[in-house]
Amino acid sequence: MSSVAQLFKNNPVNHDRIIPLDFTNTKTLPDSHVWSKPELEPEPMTRPIPVISISSPEKVLLRHACEEWGVFHITDHGVPLSLLHNVECQMKRLFSLPMHRKILAVRSPDESTGYGVVRISMFYDKLMWSEGFSVMDSSLRRHATLIWPDDHAEFCNVIEEYQKEMANLSHRLVSMVMGSLGLTHKELRWLVPNITGSRTDSSQSFLQLNSYPVCPDPDLAMGLAPHTDSSLLTILYQGNIPGLEIQNLQAEKSRWIGVEPVEGGLVVIMGDLSHIISNGRFKSTMHRAVVNKTHHRVSAAYFSGPPKNLQIGPLTADTDHPPLYRRLTWEEYLAAKATHFNEALSLFRC
Numbered sequence: 284m285s286s287v288a289q290l291f292k293n294n295p296v297n298h299d300r301i302i303p304l305d306f307t308n309t310k311t312l313p314d315s316h317v318w319s320k321p322e323l324e325p326e327p328m329t330r331p332i333p334v335i336s337i338s339s340p341e342k343v344l345l346r347h348a349c350e351e352w353g354v355f356h357i358t359d360h361g362v363p364l365s366l367l368h369n370v371e372c373q374m375k376r377l378f379s380l381p382m383h384r385k386i387l388a389v390r391s392p393d394e395s396t397g398y399g400v401v402r403i404s405m406f407y408d409k410l411m412w413s414e415g416f417s418v419m420d421s422s423l424r425r426h427a428t429l430i431w432p433d434d435h436a437e438f439c440n441v442i443e444e445y446q447k448e449m450a451n452l453s454h455r456l457v458s459m460v461m462g463s464l465g466l467t468h469k470e471l472r473w474l475v476p477n478i479t480g481s482r483t484d485s486s487q488s489f490l491q492l493n494s495y496p497v498c499p500d501p502d503l504a505m506g507l508a509p510h511t512d513s514s515l516l517t518i519l520y521q522g523n524i525p526g527l528e529i530q531n532l533q534a535e536k537s538r539w540i541g542v543e544p545v546e547g548g549l550v551v552i553m554g555d556l557s558h559i560i561s562n563g564r565f566k567s568t569m570h571r572a573v574v575n576k577t578h579h580r581v582s583a584a585y586f587s588g589p590p591k592n593l594q595i596g597p598l599t600a601d602t603d604h605p606p607l608y609r610r611l612t613w614e615e616y617l618a619a620k621a622t623h624f625n626e627a628l629s630l631f632r633c
């Protein structure tokens with residue numbers, strides 16, 4: 284069992300935070316899903332998020348995007364557009380099933396994978412207007428077979444192909460963004476599998492398929508509540524329906540900026556582990572997802588993590604910039620996140 288799966292075993296979720304509302308049969312927003320105005324701040328600002336072509340990335344632009352934004356679009360990523368389209372179709376096929384079919388694959392309280400409400404729900408009083416399907420290790424076929432006993436092959440093949448593409452892309456991205464800080468292949472060889480051709484891929488990852496059904500009152504609902512990702516970095520495919528918002532790091536008061544989809548692009552979100560490795564230089568920006576009245580939005584978030592049991596810590600610290608964080612494993616960090624949520628990062632400050 285991976286250390287991430289073990290972690291979920293040790294931090295079970297309440298039963299009432301696993302099965303989502305049956306959104307298709309809900310025509311008015313129930314009180315359980317009505318969020319208060321200050322939490323919603325409904326007018327996102329518009330500031331263009333950096334768009335970076337990763338076929339020949341400029342180091343300075345990449346570093347700037349990670350330091351000033353913590354989120355950027357990538358183009359020329361090499362993931363076939365036909366695969367992105369197929370992933371979107373398969374997600375819609377899954378989430379459009381009636382509730383009695385989806386809950387055949389429901390996540391159990393101490394499990395990390397399957398169908399259900401996103402884990403961060405337990406940190407908020409109100410419920411979110413979303414449902415998810417979480418995939419890790421060999422869980423995909425087991426859960427897909429429960430939903431489609433004879434008809435799961437296409438879904439599994441598409442998702443598995445996507446996981447392979449994401450694994451390669453995430454390794455390239457981690458070495459590019461860390462390389463933009465001047466870190467060499469030698470310094471990164473433990474973090475990025477195969478970077479020197481000498482190691483097999485033991486890095487851990489997690490795929491979260493999100494679904495945000497059309498909402499009768501989007502101004503009072505929340506798709507996915509504010510959070511930072513615990514990963515090294517997350518690669519997000521959001522199709523062409525807007526919904527992702529990031530917190531404006533420049534503004535004093537928390538304001539949200541909409542991350543408008545870029546045709547054929549993917550969004551990269553720097554995670555808490557990259558913040559630690561870069562000794563606080565890269566930002567793991569707070570983000571959330573909002574919903575709308577007319578379109579069913581789906582997104583696929585691939586969380587890329589370090590190899591199991593690898594101790595990570597600031598790699599860019601020197602005498603002028605002493606380490607701000609102590610060394611830790613991803614498992615240790617996720618355990619802190621599971622109990623302290625958005626305060627987890629501060630627990631590891633030196």
Ligand SMILES: C=C1C[C@]23C[C@@]1(O)CC[C@H]2[C@@]12CCC[C@@](C)(C(=O)O1)[C@H]2[C@@H]3C(=O)O
Binds near residue numbers: 491
């Ligand atoms: C690898 C992981 C990142 C995640 C926690 C998890 O162990 C598995 C689910 C991931 C997810 C997806 C939705 C948002 C999020 C904050 C959550 O609760 O579950 C992330 C977690 C995270 O980044 O901490």
Ligand SMILES: O=C(O)CCC(=O)C(=O)O
Binds near residue numbers: 527571572582584
């Ligand atoms: O759906 C989105 O736009 C955001 C998803 C996300 O942040 C996540 O799954 O962690």
Ligand SMILES: [Fe+2]
Binds near residue numbers: 510512517570584
């Ligand atoms: Fe996220």
